[in-house]
Amino acid sequence: GQNIDQPTEMTATEGAIVQINCTYQTSGFNGLFWYQQHAGEAPTFLSYNVLDGLEEKGRFSSFLSRSKGYSYLLLKELQMKDSASYLCAVMDSNYQLIWGAGTKLIIKP
Amino acid sequence: NAGVTQTPKFRVLKTGQSMTLLCAQDMNHEYMYWYRQDPGMGLRLIHYSVGEGTTAKGEVPDGYNVSRLKKQNFLLGLESAAPSQTSVYFCASSPSAPGQGTDTQYFGPGTRLTVL
Numbered sequence: 001g002q003n004i005d006q007p008t009e010m011t012a013t014e015g016a017i018v019q020i021n022c023t024y025q026t027s028g029f030n031g032l033f034w035y036q037q038h039a040g041e042a043p044t045f046l047s048y049n050v051l052d053g054l055e056e057k058g059r060f061s062s063f064l065s066r067s068k069g070y071s072y073l074l075l076k077e078l079q080m081k082d083s084a085s086y087l088c089a090v091m092d093s094n095y096q097l098i099w100g101a102g103t104k105l106i107i108k109p
Numbered sequence: 110n111a112g113v114t115q116t117p118k119f120r121v122l123k124t125g126q127s128m129t130l131l132c133a134q135d136m137n138h139e140y141m142y143w144y145r146q147d148p149g150m151g152l153r154l155i156h157y158s159v160g161e162g163t164t165a166k167g168e169v170p171d172g173y174n175v176s177r178l179k180k181q182n183f184l185l186g187l188e189s190a191a192p193s194q195t196s197v198y199f200c201a202s203s204p205s206a207p208g209q210g211t212d213t214q215y216f217g218p219g220t221r222l223t224v225l
Contacts, residue, residue, distance in 0.1 A: 004151060033213075042113075042199060042216035043152075087151070096167070097214070099151030 002026045004100035006088050011106045012078055020073045020086050020103045028093020034062050034073045035087040037102065043087055047073070075105075083107045111135055113217035115200050121223045122190045130185040130220050132200030140203040141183040142167075142214065143175060145196040152199065158183055190224045197221050 003025045012018040024032070031050040035043040049055055049064035049071060061074040073086055085102040092098055113134045122128060132141065139160050144152040154167030156175040164175045172194060174186045183202075187194060201214040 008149075042218050044216070045213045048213070089151075096154060096157075097152075099153070101149055101151045 002092060002098050004088055004090060004098055006086075006100045006103045008101070009104045009106065011108060012075075014078055014080060014107055014109050016078050017074065017076050018078060018105065020075070020088075020105065022071045022073070022088035022100060024069050024071070024088070024090045024098075024100075026090045026092045026098055029066060030091040030093070030095055032062075032064055032071050033089045033091070033097065034071075035089065036084050037087055038084045046086075078107050080107050080109070113200060113202055113215050115198075115217035115220050117220060118218065119221045121225065122187075123225050124191060126190050127186070127188050128190065128222075129187075130198055130200075130222075132183045132185070132202075132217055133181055134183075134200075134202040134215070134217075135181060136202060136204065136215065137180070138202035138204045138215070139180075140205075141177065142201045142203075143173070143183065143185045144199045144201065145169065145194075146199060146219075147196050155185065155198075190222075192224045195222060195224045 006022045034046040036046050037043040047062040054063045059076045064071045085104045087102045088100040089097045116131045142157040143155040146152050153169045155173050158164045158177040161180040176184045198220045200217040203214045
């Protein structure tokens with residue numbers, strides 16, 4: 001079966017750095033996405049990786065290793081507004097997104 | 110430019126009742142999707158559409174029907190609601206064909222449905 005694993009919850013301190021990991025087993029691979037979802041709101045797109053390596057976008061970076069079935073989202077200079085759930089999703093061989101359950105990130109002052 | 114909108118935002122149904130959820134997008138996107146989101150689980154695809162007049166089944170289609178009569182609208186119907194359909198429903202749209210570009214999906218604000 002297809003599976004996306006990410007930690008259920010993480011806690012970090014304002015101003016610090018946090019890394020959210022995602023491992024996947026899917027039938028085929030056509031890209032990996034990270035979305036942010038604040039409580040009670042819609043998911044919003046953060047990043048997309050299809051080749052191995054690091055993609056940097058401001059305070060957020062996303063890394064992919066296709067051979068290991070592994071990705072991480074790195075958030076720097078954490079702000080209180082970064083408190084949210086972070087969803088990892090993989091596009092499979094049928095070009096459908098398979099979603100992880102999300103990681104709830106709690107930022108403490 | 111409103112993006113993706115959903116109506117209603119909240120709804121309570123009794124078992125056996127029917128209802129239709131409406132999704133509208135003003136971005137001229139070809140692709141539209143209906144997901145459900147349940148606690149502790151990832152988003153699960155119910156049905157999707159690759160263009161006006163077309164629909165296809167996703168991962169969890171049973172108990173739902175959809176229609177895409179106009180490009181900008183995607184309707185999700187529950188013919189006979191069951192408590193297992195209590196969930197948050199999200200509609201999404203994307204501009205490009207799968208495998209082209211980033212395939213970013215733009216989500217609506219969601220509909221919270223409770224079936225008693």
